[in-house]
Amino acid sequence: MMSSNHFRFKKIIYDRVDDADVKVTSTSAIAQMYIRKQNIFTEKKIFPYAKMEDLRLDLLPKIRVMAQNHAGGQHPWTAMDDQELLKSAGLYGRDVVTGEEGFNLAALMLLGKDDVILNVAPTYVTDALVRKVNVDRYDDREIIKTNLIESYSQLLDFGRKNLPDKFFLEGAVNKSLRNTIVREMVSNTLMHREFTSSYTAKFVIEKDRMYVENANRATKEGFITVDNLEPNPKNPIIAAFFRNIGYADQLGSGVRKLFKYCKFYSGKEPEFVEGDVFRIIVPLDEEYSFDFGVNNKSVSETLDDKIATLESDLKRTKNKIETLDCDFETKEELEIVQLIKENPSITQKEIQQRTGISLGTVKRILPKLQKKGILVREGGKRFGRWIIK
Template sequence: MKLPKEGKNVEYKKTEKTLPKSFWETYSSFANTDGGTVYLGVDEPKKGKFIYTGIINPEKIENELITQLRNRNKVSWDLIPEENITTLTIENKKIIQIEIPEAPLSRKPIYLNDNIKNSYIRKGDADQKINNDELKQFISDANIQATDSTPLQGFNLDDLVLNDIEEYKSQYNKFNDDIYSSKESTTDFLLRIGAMVKDRKDGTIRLNEAGLLFFGKYNSIIDKFPGFQLDYVKKNNSNDVNWVNRISSGDMNNPEMNIYRYYRIIFDQIKSGIPQSFDPSDDGTQTNYYKNMSIALREALVNMLMHAYYGSNSSIRILDTKNFLEFRNPGKMLVSKEEFIMGSQSIPRNPRLAVIFRRIGLAERAGSGGQRIYEMTEKIA
């Protein structure tokens, strides 16, 4: 049997008689990231060659592992079914293989010693203790339905860019039979699209987090989300130090950049880069290629915005080069990569933002965005 290299999803532990203490940090990090496999009784490769120390009494260590997994003072949740613990024989040495699945969102973070701050994540081939921002994100993801619909105290219509609301109303009327009436107040309209909400505690109508992010003034947004940063960088080459064009929230040219304004400006930017002479479409028409690529780029942009974790200090960023477009946001996808590509389901991190986009035809309820993106990348690969 050939063992894989140690890396993000593989860890080796040198031990012979007992379960090593460092196992639990790796258990937490694998469970909180993408899952992985731990091999006990194997030392890290020296000059590319594994050193098999072997386990003297595999049954003893397996029993110790199962017992501690069930101890809530040791670890917050048991993720390992007994069939995931296997004893192997390699070079006449007994090796224990432990497959650790990724924990469901509702259980993250998996932590140690009855202290949620004793949580780890996997970065490269190392187990690293989570920081406060990462802990906040885990807690937010575990309570995903209570995120961007939260009523805000101390924010009102003065915190919004009214011109952006008017532009949105225009798009709303083009897309919907339910025409916005000039007699309807701005508050009623924002209630209708989900940017404001009735506070069930006292019956008042309040702006919610989605409404602030989507239509807000920059300074108002960062009062609630201090790390809020929307960025677009165009370079000739990804390795270039200098950029050709940059659009960023809060800069001189875009002092009131919110999500809706960013979407409108950046979508025009990335559409302009669609080649006019290259046509890989099946029927040989440039028109279909341009239309389909525009839809795929729109889906990538909208998905980046509505799935981002806005409590992070990391920017939401597009890198635009001659060879590729990279969309990056803070926050792990709430579905698997396979589910995203197949479009089997969609779980937006910010469900109210998704609704606001959907009201003007810019988000697919069925989760087909990933499928569209994948199909177009396959055509140009």
């Protein structure tokens, strides 16, 4: 049995990953692989015996107000009764393949009562942890198993409780960097997770970083950047509901916001890792302030120090590669090309270890150098080598 992406040989299932065939043995991994390959939306699964009383209808008045405020004063949901609203949001419908009619998984995850959610998604949970002092266990913890609407509020409150809110002015307006960043991370991990997976979703705050991770119906693997971003809805019904009530913005805007505001919050860029487990990693630095730099230096003093260091590093690195006649934009590009010159078979992981540049940055720079015509890759990922033109 074969396809372009996976095949079975002697009752063993293999998944094609880049140029390699990887043996898949665990039941959960096989199920996740087929969900990914078939490109289906599990949120649309119909539960024909689910009833209105299985939902938290007491949340709908609040939802109408939120939708109205987000829309600027007028929203169609305000004039609808409960059943009309649920149908309008795509939470009630008919499966044209099976003929089943009723509430779908999206409805039960968004508005279901806790016991109903436990019934349809028994492994659904978000484990929120703080590991700053006690890194072996935790300093603070909340296990959240309720509907997505209330999970969103609880996770935001957890972030507000355990993260500093640094002063930042955007124009003349005081903007909460902490709330903006946590909002994007929380909405993403709730909207885009694969609810049929047994993988435990997490929101973890550590001393030098925080991250969310969740099961994912991935269409590709690797790092996501602003340059290679291709918005792909994993749960379009849930995502549309979140956008209607202001819990999320247009698809893809969250990535851009995090890249923008993380620089102001910690001075560093976030990482988005796409795979069967999706991760957003945001660096943290409690001493960093966009207004005062690090260790109470002013912005101008910090920038002067950085510029002087950068110029010195660039001068030293350029002297190392005088034989190369190339147009480099950063000292990281120079360092990477120098290492490749010394060892054309060097791996991305070895570059990261030798230079201290993050693996995500290495993965962004190499394609850029190829596009500029400085580097050419010969052979495959595992046994190939780099050629400097």
